[in-house]
Structures are given as C-alpha cells and as structure tokens.
Amino acid sequence: MFCYQCEQTTRGTACTVQGACGKTPDTAALQDLLVHAAQAISQYAHRLGKMGIRRKDADAFVLDALFTTVTNVNFDPARLETLLRAAAGLRDELRALHAERCPDTLTGPAAWVPAADLDGLIAQGREVSIDRRIAALGPDLAGLQELVMYGLKGAAAYACHARLLGREDEGVHAFMEEALTALAEDTPTVEALLELSLRTGAMSVSVLALLDGANTGAYGHPVPTPVLMGHVPGKAILVSGHDLKDLEELLKQTEGTGINVYTHGEMLPAHGYPALKKYAHLVGHYGGAWQRQRGEFDAFPGAILMTTNCIQQPAPGYADRIFTSGLVAWPGVTHISGHDYAPVIAAALEAEGFTGESPDRRHTVGFHHDAVLGVAGPVIEAVKSGAIRHFTLIGGCDGAETARNYYTDMAVALPQDSVVLTLGCGKFRVIDQDLGTVAGLPRLLDMGQCNDAYSAVKVALALADAFGVGVNDLPLSLVISWYEQKAVAVLLALLHLGVKNIRLGPKLPAFVTPAVLKVLVDAYNIMPIGTVQDDLKAMGLAA
Incomplete structure (x- = not known):
C-alpha cells in the first residue's frame, strides 16, 4: 500500500505497511480502486452532461465513492466490494447511453473490467495505487494530482452532508466529474494542475455555502448556547x-x-x-x-x-x-x-447508563456568521477604537501528536486585546482555556464544525468590506491544523478566495513536495507553523 492523504502518515512520508488510521493494505487497495471506478463513471457522466444528459444516480455515486475513501470512514472490504460491483454496473449503463450518441471508445479507468472475486479486485487496486503514478510521473506531478483529488474528496464529503438535507447543486456534480475526468485523461502539467486546484477551491466554496444553507435551512441559524x-x-x-x-x-x-x-x-x-x-x-x-x-x-x-x-x-x-x-x-x-x-x-x-452527575462545566457554541455579524457594529467600533487589536483563527482538525499543543499555547499566549475564533475538532485544543472577554465580547468564539470555515470567511469578508480593505489587510491571522481531506478542501477554498499568509501544521502535507510548496509560498505565502513566540512576533503580536 501507499497512502499519504492524512497528516499522521507514517514518518511524515507515507503509510506503506498499515495505515496510521488502522487501514489494512487490502482495504487501501480497494479504496484506490474505488477512486479509479469513480473516475470511470465520471468519464462517461462528464461527456453525457455536456450533451444535456444527467444521471442523478451517477452524481450521487461519485460523491459517495469519494467520501467513502476519506480517512477514517470505511474499513470494511466486504462493503467496498459491494460498492465496486455497483460502480461497474453503473459505468456499463452510462457507457451504453454514451454509445447511442457517440462511437468513441474511452480508455483509462473507463475501460476497467472488474475482477471476478475480492482477491482479484485487491490486485487491481494495487495496480492503480499512488506509488505507481509517482514512479511514472514523478513526485511533483503526482502530488499535485493528489492535492486536487483530496480537495475533491473533502468537498464530496460536505456535499454528501448537504444532500442528506435535500440540498444539491448540479454545478458541483458537473465539476466533480470534469475534474475526475481531467485527472484520468489529461497529460499532467504543473500549470494545469495548479489551475485545477484553484477551480477545486472555487467549487469547495460553493459546497461550503450549500451545506451552510442546508444546515440553517433545516435547523435555523445557530445561536450562542x-x-x-x-x-x-x-x-x-x-x-x-x-x-x-x-x-x-x-x-x-x-x-x-x-x-x-x-x-x-x-x-x-x-x-x-x-x-x-x-x-x-x-x-x-x-x-x-x-x-x-x-x-x-x-x-x-x-x-x-x-x-x-x-x-x-x-x-x-x-x-x-x-x-x-x-x-x-x-x-x-x-x-x-x-x-x-x-x-x-x-x-x-x-447498558448501565450514568449513575452520577459530572461537575457543571459549560462551553458556549453557536457563534455562527449570522450571530457574529449580528454584532458587527460593536465589533467594528471596538476595532476602530483599538479595544480589539487582532483576530486569530485557531482551528481545523485535531490529532494525536504532542506538537498540536502548539495551538493551545498559541491561544493562551495571544494578547488580551485579541479575539480567538475556533472551529472544527481543533477547537478541543483551546476550549478548556478561560480567555475572558474583550470589548464586552467573549475572547473565544466557537464558530462550529470544520465546514463552518464558511462562517469565518463570511465574517472576514464582511469586516473587509466594512473597513474598505482587502481580506489580507485585516488584522486577522489564520493558524490552521489539518488532518484529512476536508481540511484540504477548506484550504483550497481559502486559496481560491485569495487568502494569504496561512500558517499550517503541525506539519505540511507529504504530497506537497518542496517544488510544489515553493509555488504555494510564492503565490500565497503559505507557511508551516514555527514556535509560538516566533509566530507571534511575525504576526506583530509578541509581548
């Protein structure tokens, strides 16, 4: 196996014996083949879509297949085999529809013939693994392909959440299938893959907005609770x-x-x-x-x-x-x-249930963009008066390494005239800290799940508009922890919006090679986290 899609990949390079998540080599191979099968479906669905023919079952399957291969989702070879058999049947239906309108024979994933048994499928998965592409294309091009793929996987997960609440976007489906087709068919170049990465970021913004609308449409706008x-x-x-x-x-x-x-x-x-x-x-x-x-x-x-x-x-x-x-x-x-x-x-x-009661400790959630923008006037006045000097977003994914204590230490070390925004499970690194208040507001504002990065973006854009500046000119720092592919989708969304100077940790993705990192640094000044004191000094917040 070869897997480097999450932050905790072995030795920061790749899991090659067993996944750090517990994924076995057989499961890894089946997941790689499922991505291959999603590309096969997409090759036909993309072409049929340009003819005005959309199959909702194909759109849904592509999302489900990508989400299934996100870190810590599906570890069951039997379930994966069922999905692969379904993929082959759906691909055959799309191929027949396509053949009625176009005599072209598609190659690549579209020509996949599923093996007769599970062992055969596992063997096929090994043939389409990432290390095979690295050997053929080199680490830079393969890594850029995976940057796009992981953005697609993360966005697919969010789109699946929205679909459960009845919200879909045909444009999202069309782009997913176009991008998967491009990864399967196009001759890869650095320039083309970077462009596709940013287009994936644009689509991710649409998906985040879609899910935000689905959640608030079904359950109302969150309120501080x-x-x-x-x-x-x-x-x-x-x-x-x-x-x-x-x-x-x-x-x-x-x-x-x-x-x-x-x-x-x-x-x-x-x-x-x-x-x-x-x-x-x-x-x-x-x-x-x-x-x-x-x-x-x-x-x-x-x-x-x-x-x-x-x-x-x-x-x-x-x-x-x-x-x-x-x-x-x-x-x-x-x-x-x-x-x-x-x-x-x-x-x-x-089960026994709880027989006693815990101490009455509370944490306030619900600082969604609707709630924060509801007090935008006082916030803006507090910034203008100097009562609030800075906003720092500390959030994203959590993980097991002790290096993630950096995020706790950062929250504690920030000056008292700063506001800390948090979201995702990275919040658990900071919510135990009593940060007090500033200008009559809590210094710690919990904005929600990882997908609520959209809330932080809406707040930032609204503040930028109010002050008549660009988002990168705001007194705002983003200190992000990442773990899996949803975080990649959010990162690409931020890059599409032109957000710069993001600090990312606890370590950079293994699929982002030094050459690719240089491109991202030159264009967006993405940087790894350092020490808390060095980063505070660079942010202009050192004591």
Whole structure:
C-alpha cells in the first residue's frame, strides 16, 4: 500500500505497511480502486452532461465513492466490494447511453473490467495505487494530482452532508466529474494542475455555502448556547461524526424513552441549532476530539453512533454497543440503514447508563456568521477604537501528536486585546482555556464544525468590506491544523478566495513536495507553523 492523504502518515512520508488510521493494505487497495471506478463513471457522466444528459444516480455515486475513501470512514472490504460491483454496473449503463450518441471508445479507468472475486479486485487496486503514478510521473506531478483529488474528496464529503438535507447543486456534480475526468485523461502539467486546484477551491466554496444553507435551512441559524461538558444520571446514547440529520432522527426516536443523548467530537456545535436544541434530552457533550475515542467510548456507559468519518478500531469494551450509519463501516460493527435506530436504542436501554452527575462545566457554541455579524457594529467600533487589536483563527482538525499543543499555547499566549475564533475538532485544543472577554465580547468564539470555515470567511469578508480593505489587510491571522481531506478542501477554498499568509501544521502535507510548496509560498505565502513566540512576533503580536 501507499497512502499519504492524512497528516499522521507514517514518518511524515507515507503509510506503506498499515495505515496510521488502522487501514489494512487490502482495504487501501480497494479504496484506490474505488477512486479509479469513480473516475470511470465520471468519464462517461462528464461527456453525457455536456450533451444535456444527467444521471442523478451517477452524481450521487461519485460523491459517495469519494467520501467513502476519506480517512477514517470505511474499513470494511466486504462493503467496498459491494460498492465496486455497483460502480461497474453503473459505468456499463452510462457507457451504453454514451454509445447511442457517440462511437468513441474511452480508455483509462473507463475501460476497467472488474475482477471476478475480492482477491482479484485487491490486485487491481494495487495496480492503480499512488506509488505507481509517482514512479511514472514523478513526485511533483503526482502530488499535485493528489492535492486536487483530496480537495475533491473533502468537498464530496460536505456535499454528501448537504444532500442528506435535500440540498444539491448540479454545478458541483458537473465539476466533480470534469475534474475526475481531467485527472484520468489529461497529460499532467504543473500549470494545469495548479489551475485545477484553484477551480477545486472555487467549487469547495460553493459546497461550503450549500451545506451552510442546508444546515440553517433545516435547523435555523445557530445561536450562542452554553453546553454542559459532562453528563447527568440516566441511560445514554453518544453521537459522533458530523451529520446533523442522523442526530435529528435519533432525537425524534428517543424522545420519551428516558434516554439522554450526548454529542461527541464535531457534533458539539449541534447544540446551537434551534431545531435541535429544543429537544430536552439532548443534554450535553461528552469527551473531546476523535482521536481520544477509544478511551472515551470505553468509559461511556451507553450506546454509541458513528455518523460520518472519524471512526477508529473499536476496543473490545464497547465493540458490541457501537453502531455505524451512512458511509461509515468497520468489519463486524452493526450498521444502521434508513435511520432506523431501534438497535441503538435497545443497546442503550441494556447498558448501565450514568449513575452520577459530572461537575457543571459549560462551553458556549453557536457563534455562527449570522450571530457574529449580528454584532458587527460593536465589533467594528471596538476595532476602530483599538479595544480589539487582532483576530486569530485557531482551528481545523485535531490529532494525536504532542506538537498540536502548539495551538493551545498559541491561544493562551495571544494578547488580551485579541479575539480567538475556533472551529472544527481543533477547537478541543483551546476550549478548556478561560480567555475572558474583550470589548464586552467573549475572547473565544466557537464558530462550529470544520465546514463552518464558511462562517469565518463570511465574517472576514464582511469586516473587509466594512473597513474598505482587502481580506489580507485585516488584522486577522489564520493558524490552521489539518488532518484529512476536508481540511484540504477548506484550504483550497481559502486559496481560491485569495487568502494569504496561512500558517499550517503541525506539519505540511507529504504530497506537497518542496517544488510544489515553493509555488504555494510564492503565490500565497503559505507557511508551516514555527514556535509560538516566533509566530507571534511575525504576526506583530509578541509581548
């Protein structure tokens, strides 16, 4: 296997024996083949789309296939084989439609013939692995191809979240299939791939806006809400991941059962949405970021539902009371289909539940762009008066390395006349800190999930407009932690918007080679994080 799509790849180069996430070589090969199959479908769907023919099932499958291969989503070879068989059947239908209108025979992924058994599919996956392309194209071109691919994967994940709430964008589907076709067919050049990266960023902005509209359209605009960071006595279900629809349906089905529902990880911002916070049995948040789940889930005395990416290999202590939904899969774990959570509810009722009460510690969520822009006037006046000197976005993905303590240390070291914005599970590096207030506002504003980077962008653009300056002229610094492909989509979105001077860590992506990094540094001044004091000095914020 060869995988370097996440930040924690082995030795910062690539996982070649087993994934740091727990992915086996066989699963890695099947995921590589599924991406290949998505390209096969896209080659036909792209051409048919230009003829005015769109197949919604093809559009949906491409999104699902890409999201399935995001880090910590699907680890189940049997499920992956089912998807690959479905991909081949769908590709054949599209090929027949295309043949009715055009005699051209497509090559590359479009010509893939699936092997007869699972071992054969695994062997085919190894033939289309990234290291084969690195050998053929060199690390720079292959790395740029993967930069585009990971942006597509991250955007596909967000588009899947939006689709669950009934929001889709035909333009997003068309670009996804165009980009996958380009990666499969075009002769790669640095210039063309950089252009495609920025176009992927533009599409990512559209997807982030789409998901923002889907979430707020379904559940209302988030409002600042204190959340219990602990537990109360009673039976319990823990919901982790990102999909608000799963949480809503579970809340409906558990109402009146005596079961309390808790969020975990990136589900914390759900408490700010009016249509979700109305459920009295959504009582609090348990635990921290995704990488702590094995210990936290083991100690949780109830059932656990994993709704999207972030799953790790379940520990024996909770393997019989964890469930997956959507595209998430782990071999041997019960999967929930169609939002029927009866097995989850039964497991929660059988479990002990909490017998005591935790200390009453609260964290306030809900500083969505609607809430922040609602007090834009006082914020602008505070900046003009000098009461607020700087805004620093500290957020993104969390992970296990001790180097991520940098983000905690940065939040603590920032001067008292600065505001800290946070989002994503990277927030768990800073939300335990009491940063106080400035100009009558909390110094720490939790803007939501990783996809709520859109909220931060809207706030930044609104402030830039109010001050009559460009976004890069604002007293704003972005100090971003990344882990997986959603973060790549957000990064490309920021680059498309022209945002510069982003500090990225704890280390730079392995697929961004020195030559590619130079291009990004020259154009956008992207830089790795350094020491807290050196970075504060460079930001003009040193004491």
